[in-house]
Amino acid sequence: MxxxxxxxxxxxxxxxxxxxxxxxxxxxxGEAAGADEALRGIAAHRPDVVLMDLQLGDGIDGxxxxxxxxxxxxxxxxxxxxxxxxxxDVLRAVAAGATGYLLKVxxxxxLFQGIRAAxxxxxxxxxxxxxxxxxxxxxxxxxxxxxxxxxxxxxASGAANREIARRLFITEATVKTHLVHIYGKLGVDxxxxxxxxxxxxxxxxxx
Amino acid sequence: MxxxxxxxxxxxxxxxxxxxxxxxxxxxxGEAAGADEALRGIAAHRPDVVLMDLQLGDGIDGxxxxxxxxxxxxxxxxxxxxxxxxxxDVLRAVAAGATGYLLKVxxxxxLFQGIRAAxxxxxxxxxxxxxxxxxxxxxxxxxxxxxxxxxxxxxASGAANREIARRLFITEATVKTHLVHIYGKLGVDxxxxxxxxxxxxxxxxxx
DNA sequence: CCGCCGATCAACCGATCGGTTGATGTGCCG
DNA sequence: CGGCACATCAACCGATCGGTTGATCGGCGG
Numbered sequence: 001m002x003x004x005x006x007x008x009x010x011x012x013x014x015x016x017x018x019x020x021x022x023x024x025x026x027x028x029x030g031e032a033a034g035a036d037e038a039l040r041g042i043a044a045h046r047p048d049v050v051l052m053d054l055q056l057g058d059g060i061d062g063x064x065x066x067x068x069x070x071x072x073x074x075x076x077x078x079x080x081x082x083x084x085x086x087x088x089d090v091l092r093a094v095a096a097g098a099t100g101y102l103l104k105v106x107x108x109x110x111l112f113q114g115i116r117a118a119x120x121x122x123x124x125x126x127x128x129x130x131x132x133x134x135x136x137x138x139x140x141x142x143x144x145x146x147x148x149x150x151x152x153x154x155x156a157s158g159a160a161n162r163e164i165a166r167r168l169f170i171t172e173a174t175v176k177t178h179l180v181h182i183y184g185k186l187g188v189d190x191x192x193x194x195x196x197x198x199x200x201x202x203x204x205x206x207x
Numbered sequence: 208m209x210x211x212x213x214x215x216x217x218x219x220x221x222x223x224x225x226x227x228x229x230x231x232x233x234x235x236x237g238e239a240a241g242a243d244e245a246l247r248g249i250a251a252h253r254p255d256v257v258l259m260d261l262q263l264g265d266g267i268d269g270x271x272x273x274x275x276x277x278x279x280x281x282x283x284x285x286x287x288x289x290x291x292x293x294x295x296d297v298l299r300a301v302a303a304g305a306t307g308y309l310l311k312v313x314x315x316x317x318l319f320q321g322i323r324a325a326x327x328x329x330x331x332x333x334x335x336x337x338x339x340x341x342x343x344x345x346x347x348x349x350x351x352x353x354x355x356x357x358x359x360x361x362x363a364s365g366a367a368n369r370e371i372a373r374r375l376f377i378t379e380a381t382v383k384t385h386l387v388h389i390y391g392k393l394g395v396d397x398x399x400x401x402x403x404x405x406x407x408x409x410x411x412x413x414x
Numbered sequence: 415c416c417g418c419c420g421a422t423c424a425a426c427c428g429a430t431c432g433g434t435t436g437a438t439g440t441g442c443c444g
Numbered sequence: 445c446g447g448c449a450c451a452t453c454a455a456c457c458g459a460t461c462g463g464t465t466g467a468t469c470g471g472c473g474g
Contacts, residue, residue, distance in 0.1 A: 009290075009311045011318070015222025057312075083216075083290075104216045105264075111218070145420065158400020160460070173423050180463070181420090189462075190430095192399050193365020352450065367430070380453050387433070388450095396432075397460095 001119045004047035004076070005031035006038040006065065008057035012104070016051065019108050026115060034058035035065035042069060047076045049118045052098070054082040054089060063089075063096045070097030079118040081111070085129050085202055100124025144185055144203060151178045152204050156195045208326045211254035211283070212238035213245045213272065215264035219311070223258065226315050233322060241265035242272035249276060254283050256325045259305070261289040261296060270296075270303045277304030286325040288318070291409070307331025351392055351410060358385045359411050363402045 003026055007013050013031050020026050029045040032038035034057035042050060050069060054062035066078045077099040082089070090101050099118045102111060103126045114124040144152065154164045161179070165172045183189055186197040198204045210233055214220050220238050227233050236252040239245035241264035249257060257276060261269035273285045284306040289296070297308050306325045309318060310333045321331040351359065361371045368386070372379045390396055393404040405411045 009219075010313075010315055011219055011222040011226065011311050012216075013222070014226045014315070015218040015220070018225030019218065019221045104218050106217075108217055108221070147421070155399060156403055158395060158397050158403055160397065162460085170421085171423055173425085174421070176462075177422075179461090183462085188365060190365050190367065191461080192362060192402060195399060195402065196363055196365055354451065369430085377451085378453060380455085381451070383432075384452075386431090390432085398431080 001026055001049065001116070002029045002045070002047040003027065003115060004029055004038070004042055004045060004050045006033075006035075006050060006056065006062070007031075007053040007081075008033045008055060009053075012053070019111070020115075023112055026112070035060035035062075035068070038065055039068060039072075042072070042076060049099075049115055050076050050078045051115065052078050052080050052082075054080060054084065054093070063092045066093060066098050067096040077118045077121060079114060079124060084205055085126070089205060090129055101129050102126045103128060144182065144198075148178055148182050148185075149203060151175065152182060152194065152198050155179075155191055156198070156204060208233055208256065208323070209236045209252070209254040210234065210322060211236055211245070211249055211252060211257045213240075213242075213257060213263065213269070214238075214260040214288075215240045215262060216260075219260070226318070227322075230319055233319070242267035242269075242275065245272055246275060246279075249279070249283065256306075256322055257283050257285045258322065259285050259287050259289075261287060261291065261300070270299045273300060273305050274303040284325045284328060286321060286331060296409075309333045351389065351405075355385055355389050355392075356410060358382065359389060359401065359405050362386075362398055363405070363411060 003020070005013050005016055005028060007016070010033075013033075017028055017031075020028060029047050030041040032041050036058060038050070038052075038056075052062050052066055052069075056062055056065060062080065062082065066080070069075055069078055075097075078097060079100045079102065080093045080098045081102045081104060083104050085103055093101055099121070100114055100123055102114050102124065106114075106126050110126070114126075117124045150168060151164060154167055159167065161172050161175045164175045168175075179191065179194070182194055186194055186201070188194050188197050195204075210227070212220050212223055212235060214223070217240075220240075224235055224238075227235060236254050237248040239248050243265060245257070245259075245263075259269050259273055259276075263269055263272060269287065269289065273287070276282055276285055282304075285304060286307045286309065287300045287305045288309045288311060290311050300308055306328070307321055307330055309321050309331065313321075313333050317333070321333075324331045357375060358371060361374055366374065368379050368382045371382045375382075386398065386401070389401055393401055393408070395401050395404050402411075
């Protein structure tokens with residue numbers, strides 16, 4: 001099975017090469033530190049699976065890189081392997097066409113099985129990520145709605161209520177209503193605290 | 208030269224082992240995913256240099272782990288190898304007794320030389336980190352003062368001006384004055400934007 | 415079909431924030 | 445010694461935010 005690595009850290013790429021060297025059925029056909037390099041390498045080497053970090057060397061992030069890879073004709077499976085487990089990251093990666101989402105803290109064996117499962121086209125979720133998603137499905141009351149996360153991300157960028165309203169094509173009154181709900185769900189009472197609480201709880205991630 | 212690895216990511220540890228395997232003068236005598244495990248391993252194997260990540264497996268972070276290691280009798284040199292390059296991280300790590308500060312994105316050769324330099328007791332700074340520190344020294348006007356960073360960190364926790372004033376034993380008026388200066392230096396005009404700008408510019412980092 | 419939830423909007427009020435002007439003291443560097 | 449940066453405080457004003465109450469509408473599930 002042909003594998004392509006995309007990660008901006010030389011140390012991590014070396015680690016993956018070393019770990020996967022012991023797996024005879026997995027062949028690493030190329031690696032890249034950034035999105036452009038990855039797209040060229042994938043076109044040249046036609047891998048079955050791409051192992052993708054979310055923070056990349058060049059300006060393009062892993063989600064956008066995933067989107068572009070999946071837009072290729074007969075695209076490879078993309079398995080995200082990254083440090084973060086925010087709701088926003090996971091949902092965006094899956095929306096961009098990722099087959100699975102693993103964390104770098106996972107034990108090597110889980111990584112191997114994940115790569116093989118991805119090659120078969122199966123969906124793969126790291127235990128921690130899966131738990132987060134299950135909780136999100138089981139207990140939707142505590143989870144923020146999609147709209148509320150949108151508000152939070154604009155909040156994190158420092159936008160005023162009026163600016164948020166303008167960007168989302170709603171009125172300031174609606175923004176305030178959403179904020180009250182967000183405060184309640186996060187257990188805070190100011191916008192700044194909401195941003196840090198959301199970052200801590202991995203609901204959003206700062207750029 | 209005896210080296211000990213501390214990093215919570217199995218992939219990164221494998222990568223370091225693989226990369227350093229080619230350097231005959233460097234011998235890896237042990238590794239750990241967390242601070243407690245590291246302290247036990249260091250006591251047992253007596254390395255010359257400890258390669259330390261800042262985000263660790265257990266509750267203790269790399270800065271605190273560094274402090275504890277440097278408090279040992281005849282302690283090893285501690286070389287920080289991490290993803291982040293915030294002012295706060297670097298300054299805290301150095302204050303805790305770190306000999307050097309390298310980034311995981313650095314090329315392997317720089318890492319090798321850094322480890323050897325650390326073993327000789329020399330200070331090591333990654334090029335990006337060094338540049339940031341130099342800028343901080345050369346152009347103190349653009350850098351935030353220590354007091355302003357304190358304000359920023361409380362800001363990031365969501366504290367209101369009154370709360371910040373109470374925690375720092377100053378009046379609300381003074382807090383507002385500091386905020387105006389901070390806004391000016393960061394080029395923003397709201398507290399929330401100041402927090403995200405500070406995080407983006409690596410002046411502070413969220414917990 | 416009816417209830418619940420999410421999303422939308424309105425009007426109001428007090429509290430907080432952003433911005434300005436002006437002032438004082440301290441410590442450092444040339 | 446004379447700046448200069450930093451930290452501290454005061455008073456003021458308009459803008460924004462936080463909180464509340466109440467309302468409409470569409471979709472989804474029992």
